[in-house]
Amino acid sequence: MISKLFIAGALWGQSALTQNMLRFACSQLTVERADPLVNPGQAPSPHTHQIIGGNSFNLTMTPAEFDPPSRSTCTTCTYSEDFSNYWTAALYFKSPENGTFQRVPQFANVGLQQDGGMTVYYMPYSAKNNKMTAFKPGFRMIAGDPTAKKSNRISICHRCQNPNSGFGAPCDSNDFAELPTKYCANGIRATVIFPSCWDGKNLDSPDHKSHVAYSNSGGLGSPNCPSTHPVAIPQVMYEIMWDTGRYKNDAWYGNGKQPFVYSFGDAKGYGQHGDYLFGWKDDSLQKAMDALPSGKCANANCNVLKVQSAQQAMACKKAQQVHENVGGSGEWIKELPGGMPVTY
Numbered sequence: 001m002i003s004k005l006f007i008a009g010a011l012w013g014q015s016a017l018t019q020n021m022l023r024f025a026c027s028q029l030t031v032e033r034a035d036p037l038v039n040p041g042q043a044p045s046p047h048t049h050q051i052i053g054g055n056s057f058n059l060t061m062t063p064a065e066f067d068p069p070s071r072s073t074c075t076t077c078t079y080s081e082d083f084s085n086y087w088t089a090a091l092y093f094k095s096p097e098n099g100t101f102q103r104v105p106q107f108a109n110v111g112l113q114q115d116g117g118m119t120v121y122y123m124p125y126s127a128k129n130n131k132m133t134a135f136k137p138g139f140r141m142i143a144g145d146p147t148a149k150k151s152n153r154i155s156i157c158h159r160c161q162n163p164n165s166g167f168g169a170p171c172d173s174n175d176f177a178e179l180p181t182k183y184c185a186n187g188i189r190a191t192v193i194f195p196s197c198w199d200g201k202n203l204d205s206p207d208h209k210s211h212v213a214y215s216n217s218g219g220l221g222s223p224n225c226p227s228t229h230p231v232a233i234p235q236v237m238y239e240i241m242w243d244t245g246r247y248k249n250d251a252w253y254g255n256g257k258q259p260f261v262y263s264f265g266d267a268k269g270y271g272q273h274g275d276y277l278f279g280w281k282d283d284s285l286q287k288a289m290d291a292l293p294s295g296k297c298a299n300a301n302c303n304v305l306k307v308q309s310a311q312q313a314m315a316c317k318k319a320q321q322v323h324e325n326v327g328g329s330g331e332w333i334k335e336l337p338g339g340m341p342v343t344y
Helices: 004-011 014-018 284-295 310-315
Strands: 020-027 030-033 049-053 085-089 089-096 100-105 118-123 138-142 156-160 188-193 233-243 261-263 273-277
Touching: 014 261, 085 118, 085 233, 118 261, 118 284, 138 188
Parallel strands: none
Antiparallel strands: 020 118, 030 049, 049 085, 085 273, 089 100, 089 261, 118 233, 138 273, 156 188, 188 233
16 A cells, blocks of 8 residues: 555645646635634634635625625635635734734745635545545534644644755644744745544534544545544645745744744744635535546646636735734734734
């Protein structure tokens, strides 16, 4: 049996462009303190998120009442039938000199064209006999925990993108659970890995986690779902490329220190997290999952899905619903939005 690390090592190298999974770009939709999963209707939510996907993103997105495909008029993602919303905490640089903050921008991943945002993956590794059940309307979930104070390499990791960092599987020995404490000239790649097994009944749960589970092999799925969550679902993964190379000063790094902090005040990085709210049109995602084994559907080239140009995706924007300065466009702000205290 070919080892998972061997397979994953190929996936996240240059040969990723030929693998039987979806890997595509989603540009930035908006950046604001809004979170319709954890803090529905709250304006503002406690901390800043960077959000991609359909422009129907809203402060409240109740499953029984809110259908993203019918409410959206555009999406920031490559596949024009994907009106899902994907979001994570934003990353900030805290000046060691005066304590002010600047939001760290994102840049495009290998082989993709986008304006900020993230790379999104849908992977079939938990499928038995190529049987994969796509998400249903109303489905949502969360990976990671903003209160985490220790390593969680199953779902959250960071890679220092230096020339010798290699590609390799996400969250392997080249990655850190925490934010790297060395200067990363080519940026920091943050990875959020979602569960790949579902209980087959609930579209959500009170903690937005209990209805899903990781396979018995851990982070990257395998055809080994637990009996409590027997249904194999696409494994969603985010890669966020933080442009940290612009912050170069040897005095800011090493001996356990580094100048970056997540928007909820976490300067370690253990608490990074991702939210997912399903919004593919009709049965388009199921068709894509069914087409993966044939090789007719791979990465950003899937003949059963509609593709829009990078320019069309980048043109899709959503005005802030919570009007405040969150430190965009190189601006400096005196504190993290919401006054979140920094913890180390």
